[in-house]
Amino acid sequence: MGAHFTRHVKRNLVAYIALLPMAAVVIFAYLGTLAWSVRLSFSSSRLLPKNDFVGLSQYVDLFDTPRWLTSLGNLVIIAFFFLLICFILGCLLAIFIDQNVRAESLFRTVFLYPYAMSFVVAGLIWQWILNPDLGIQQTMRGLGFSGFVLDWVVNPKMVLYAIILATVWHGSGLVMALLLAGLRGIDSEIWKATRIDGIPTWRVYLSIILPMLRPMIITSLVLLSISIIKMYDVVVAMTNGGPGTASEVPAKFIMDNLFERANIGLATAASTVMLITVMFIMAPVLYFQYFRKSGSSS
Amino acid sequence: MGMKQMVAVSAIALAATTGFAKAEEPLNAEVIHWWTSGGESAAIAVFADAFNAAGGKWVDNAVAGGSAARSAAINRIIGGDPSTAALFNTSRQYHEIIGEGLLNDIDAVATKNNWDKVLPEPIAKAVKVDGKYYAAPVNIHMPLWIWYSVAALNKAGIDKAPETLEDFFADLDKLKAAGITPLALGGQRWQENSLFSAVLTNVGGAKLWKSVYGDKDQAAIRSPEFRKVIETFVSLKPYVDQGSPGRNWNDTTALLIKDEAGFQVMGDWAKGEFKQAKKEIGKDYGCIPGLRPDSPYVLGGDVFVFPKTDDAEKIKAQHLLVEIMTSPEVQVKFNNLKGSIPIRADVDVSSLDACAQLGMKIMADPARQAPDASQMMEEFVYGSVQDIVTELWNTNMTVDQAVDRFDKALKG
Numbered sequence: 001m002g003a004h005f006t007r008h009v010k011r012n013l014v015a016y017i018a019l020l021p022m023a024a025v026v027i028f029a030y031l032g033t034l035a036w037s038v039r040l041s042f043s044s045s046r047l048l049p050k051n052d053f054v055g056l057s058q059y060v061d062l063f064d065t066p067r068w069l070t071s072l073g074n075l076v077i078i079a080f081f082f083l084l085i086c087f088i089l090g091c092l093l094a095i096f097i098d099q100n101v102r103a104e105s106l107f108r109t110v111f112l113y114p115y116a117m118s119f120v121v122a123g124l125i126w127q128w129i130l131n132p133d134l135g136i137q138q139t140m141r142g143l144g145f146s147g148f149v150l151d152w153v154v155n156p157k158m159v160l161y162a163i164i165l166a167t168v169w170h171g172s173g174l175v176m177a178l179l180l181a182g183l184r185g186i187d188s189e190i191w192k193a194t195r196i197d198g199i200p201t202w203r204v205y206l207s208i209i210l211p212m213l214r215p216m217i218i219t220s221l222v223l224l225s226i227s228i229i230k231m232y233d234v235v236v237a238m239t240n241g242g243p244g245t246a247s248e249v250p251a252k253f254i255m256d257n258l259f260e261r262a263n264i265g266l267a268t269a270a271s272t273v274m275l276i277t278v279m280f281i282m283a284p285v286l287y288f289q290y291f292r293k294s295g296s297s298s
Numbered sequence: 299m300g301m302k303q304m305v306a307v308s309a310i311a312l313a314a315t316t317g318f319a320k321a322e323e324p325l326n327a328e329v330i331h332w333w334t335s336g337g338e339s340a341a342i343a344v345f346a347d348a349f350n351a352a353g354g355k356w357v358d359n360a361v362a363g364g365s366a367a368r369s370a371a372i373n374r375i376i377g378g379d380p381s382t383a384a385l386f387n388t389s390r391q392y393h394e395i396i397g398e399g400l401l402n403d404i405d406a407v408a409t410k411n412n413w414d415k416v417l418p419e420p421i422a423k424a425v426k427v428d429g430k431y432y433a434a435p436v437n438i439h440m441p442l443w444i445w446y447s448v449a450a451l452n453k454a455g456i457d458k459a460p461e462t463l464e465d466f467f468a469d470l471d472k473l474k475a476a477g478i479t480p481l482a483l484g485g486q487r488w489q490e491n492s493l494f495s496a497v498l499t500n501v502g503g504a505k506l507w508k509s510v511y512g513d514k515d516q517a518a519i520r521s522p523e524f525r526k527v528i529e530t531f532v533s534l535k536p537y538v539d540q541g542s543p544g545r546n547w548n549d550t551t552a553l554l555i556k557d558e559a560g561f562q563v564m565g566d567w568a569k570g571e572f573k574q575a576k577k578e579i580g581k582d583y584g585c586i587p588g589l590r591p592d593s594p595y596v597l598g599g600d601v602f603v604f605p606k607t608d609d610a611e612k613i614k615a616q617h618l619l620v621e622i623m624t625s626p627e628v629q630v631k632f633n634n635l636k637g638s639i640p641i642r643a644d645v646d647v648s649s650l651d652a653c654a655q656l657g658m659k660i661m662a663d664p665a666r667q668a669p670d671a672s673q674m675m676e677e678f679v680y681g682s683v684q685d686i687v688t689e690l691w692n693t694n695m696t697v698d699q700a701v702d703r704f705d706k707a708l709k710g
Contacts, residue, residue: 046394046677046678047372047394047677048372048376048394048395048398065682066685066703067685127544131541132540132541133540134541151540153543154540154541154542156693238544239543239544240486241487242486242487242544242688242692243485243688244688244689244691245685245688245689246692246693257678257681259365259366259369260365261680261681262391262394262676262678263681
């Protein structure tokens with residue numbers, strides 16, 4: 001085993017050396033800063049990082065802060081609707097394009113285009129469209145529909161759905177592209193077989209094709225989830241958390257406390273909570289993936 | 299081989315830069331600031347020119363956005379490579395850095411120029427920590443002016459600016475009846491907070507302002523006077539237009555410039571917008587410092603701090619910067635461009651505009667000077683206060699709930 005190991009190392013020495021910088025970056029820059037952030041969340045740091053230890057008091061403060069609780073609640077609502085709508089819409093778009101429609105590449109580009117746009121730009125565009133003084137409401141009223149109301153961006157009860165609308169517009173193209181790639185990889189023999197069996201098309205998609213696309217579906221869900229967790233720019237561009245605190249999200253809470261409110265302790269506590277949340281959600285997915293993979297390969 | 303070349307090149311580059319550094323002028327001053335807009339950069343150029351004329355070399359390091367610039371300055375200080383000077387707001391933003399011993403004091407210059415006498419008390423308090431001056435104030439912004447459009451008021455049949463709160467509300471009603479937006483407000487946290495501060499100073503007066511925000515006195519927070527402040531603030535809601543949420547302050551001032559709205563509560567930097575639109579004080583727009591004869595004149599503004607260094611040349615540059623920035627002539631020239639007023643009363647006010655002159659006159663009375671809220675509490679406490687104000691404005695929070703939240707937040 002020792003000899004085998006040495007031989008293995010010798011043969012791959014260059015590869016290991018090539019990997020070193022990346023490994024160093026991951027260990028020091030990535031994991032190191034992560035550990036440092038977690039450490040700071042147990043300190044009383046305000047403007048400058050401090051090395052004292054105050055136990056869980058930042059976490060107690062955090063969950064006593066109404067704005068943080070609002071942010072968490074908002075994130076749950078956004079995550080639910082965003083994932084659901086984005087996924088269903090992306091699926092339908094992919095299936096639609098897969099019907100060998102005319103001008104397919106045009107549609108593909110149109111649907112994927114929003115994703116090429118930065119969240120800031122997407123947020124600003126939707127902010128203008130939904131702004132009652134500039135956008136659709138003003139246009140419709142100008143056309144004579146004086147009772148027309150579309151005030152999502154300025155209405156505390158609807159503002160979250162305005163953000164969901166913008167993010168779905170932005171993200172569903174990605175789901176479409178991924179699933180379309182998967183659909184194109186489906187063996188045409190399968191379609192022929194189902195046709196011979198006389199199975200309705202919707203049933204084929206639901207029971208045969210989609211399960212076969214599992215890797216693509218997981219990839220798109222993971223990508224979408226990440227964009228939800230780090231959602232910041234679109235909120236800043238569209239509402240800046242307003243009206244009031246109606247559209248605050250955790251990432252913005254962290255940024256505000258870190259840079260504007262000189263409250264490093266609270267900000268790192270909040271980011272640690274986010275990290276733990278992500279780990280809880282992702283761990284089963286990752287574990288399942290790796291477990292399945294190693295199981296099937298042996 | 300490529301590696302060797304690289305090393306050689308970097309060695310030459312290093313030698314070149316160090317050689318260059320030695321050849322540089324002695325009084326080199328790198329200044330981090332966030333004054334990037336047209337009027338602001340013109341204003342800071344006054345400092346740069348005066349400093350260069352006095353034998354220094356101003357190295358400009360402008361970072362867009364106040365919090366980004368302050369972060370940059372703090373990171374450089376912690377990293378051990380600080381700039382010569384850095385811009386902060388007249389607040390507590392830099393008090394923690396002083397506590398850590400990371401700033402040089404400028405007591406020598408301050409004593410020489412008699413700052414104890416020259417500076418208004420709230421400003422002196424903000425820059426003097428443990429008996430030593432640590433920051434050079436360069437301007438005074440009063441963040442709570444009430445601006446009005448003369449044409450909009452005339453259209454609503456109002457012929458003179460309100461002087462009391464009752465007049466103000468009566469005028470709001472008249473404007474509303476005339477179909478004009480009575481109160482222009484940009485629905486962003488800090489603007490809503492300015493409006494609340496204006497209500498607090500004009501309804502509660504200087505005493506309540508200082509006891510609630512300064513002393514965090516629980517009796518004052520739970521007093522009927524403070525409840526009245528909250529109620530008055532909430533009662534302003536119907537006078538704001540629907541497009542308010544999220545609107546920038548300058549777009550909001552534009553409503554007054556276009557005579558589409560009557561009043562706006564905003565700092566004296568709003569003058570820049572009026573001036574750019576070629577509007578004249580008195581003819582097109584006006585400024586009201588307060589709605590009671592003893593309304594407190596809140597003193598905000600900006601200061602420069604000077605990071606710790608033992609380098610005698612650098613300290614000399616820091617002291618020269620302070621001398622120049624606070625000298626009477628430079629003060630007038632700078633503040634005229636910045637829209638603020640000078641930090642000292644012993645200057646020639648004749649070149650200032652009418653609103654600034656009015657401000658100088660009020661500020662001359664120590665009884666009317668009041669510190670800005672950010673000078674009376676830590677940033678994170680002020681942040682929580684602003685969260686309450688914005689929720690109060692945008693939800694149906696009751697007065698009792700608001701009082702409870704203020705009480706809790708101000709405890710810190």
